[in-house]
Amino acid sequence: MDFFFLQGFIRLDMSEFQERHEVAKFIGSPPGYVGHEEGGQLTKKLRQCPNAVVLFDEVDKAHPDVLTIMLQLFDEGRLTDGKGKTIDCKDAIFIMTSNVASEEIAQHALQLRQEALEMSKSRIAENLEDVQVTDKITISKQFKEKVIRPILKAHFRRDEFLGRINEIVYFLPFCHSELIQLVNKELNFWAKKAKARHNITLLWDREVMDVLADGYNLHYGARSIKHEVERRVVNQLAAAYEQELLPRGCTLRITVEDSDKQLLKSQEGSSPAAKKTKAPTLRLEIVEKDSKSRKLDIQAPLNPENIAYFL
Structure with missing residues (x-):
């Protein structure tokens, strides 16, 4: 068995290669043209590191002539640059990202989650013992072949390009539990900044995370x-700091006003009527030494520029 080690990472933004003439920027200009000695963005990096991980970001934006060059790269593991020299990169790993068919995938995933939720409710109503509520769903092979593949083929216009892709990984919209993790990570990021820069301790509970998770945009x-x-937390922190409402070393708690906890904890299966309910308001409170809380009277407006005061 052969072993090899990846030695680098190469990222190319394919939106920079939308025109036909930008193929030269990709592999280098031919002899006699401007920039011939400089080499191409991809070929120059692959020559230095032929066993790298190469990311073609937003490959759907690249010109078809650039995709034609990739055919040789993916099939034979080599690439000929503008000088006519061949680069052997059989040990490189190529990854492409694309938003093609993302809307169809997202809507299908939401439908699957809604069906799974309804099935769980039905089984709970029937008092079945083996009920398992899960956010995990899987896109069927039929959907990939009947819906996704025709869209990819219509965009890239060639089967040989799609046929050289070893595997396609589908990224689905976040489920509620994943959104809670993202919210918690983001709040922790700002809590660490507040502690390090101003010795301010920031606290919050699950209800706050539910409210913020509801701001997810597909x-x-x-x-x-x-x-x-x-928008809803950091702007308040920044404005309170600018208005000198935050004593150094204080403890702040994020709280929820006008909340209906049952609505807050509802997930993607919420009814349209619930969606129209007035959004809960987040407020900042100072926790006093006797554990009592005092709401901050922060003056509006709260502008995004205020964040700079708190950083």
Whole structure:
């Protein structure tokens, strides 16, 4: 058995290769053209590290001529640069990301989760003992072949390109338990900053995480959770700090007002009527030495620019 070690990571943003002439930027210009001696962005890096992990980010944005070059790369494990020299990279690992068919995948996943939730409710109503409520779902082979593959084929316009891909990994929308983990991670990030920069201790409970998780946007993924935490928590921290409401070394608790805990803990299966319910408000409280809490009177407006004061 042969062993090899990966020695590097190469990332290329394929949105930089949307035009036909940018193929030269990919593998290098031919003799007589400007930039011939510099080499291509990919070939130059592969020559230095032929057994790297190579990420082609947003490959769906690349020009078809760039994809044509990849055919040789994926099939034979070698690449010819603009100077006519061949680079052997059989030990490299190539990964591509794409948003093609992401909307169809997301909607199908939400439908599967809704069906799983309804099935769980039905089995609970029947008092069955083997009921297991889970967020884990799997996209069927039929859906991949009947729905996803035609979309990929229509976009990339060639079976030989898709045929050289060893495996396709599908990223599904976050389930509620995963969103809670993301919220907790983001809050911990800001709690550590508050502690390190201002000696402020930040506390929160599960109800707060449920409220923030509800700000998840299917189209923006994990970024929507990051923005929700900044908008609803960090902006308040920054404004309170700017208005000199936070004594150094104090303990702050994030609390929920106007909450219906049953609604907060509902997951993707919430009814449209529940979705229209007034969103709970997050407030900051200072925890006094006697364990009593005092709400902060933070003056509006809370602008995103205020975050800079707290960093």
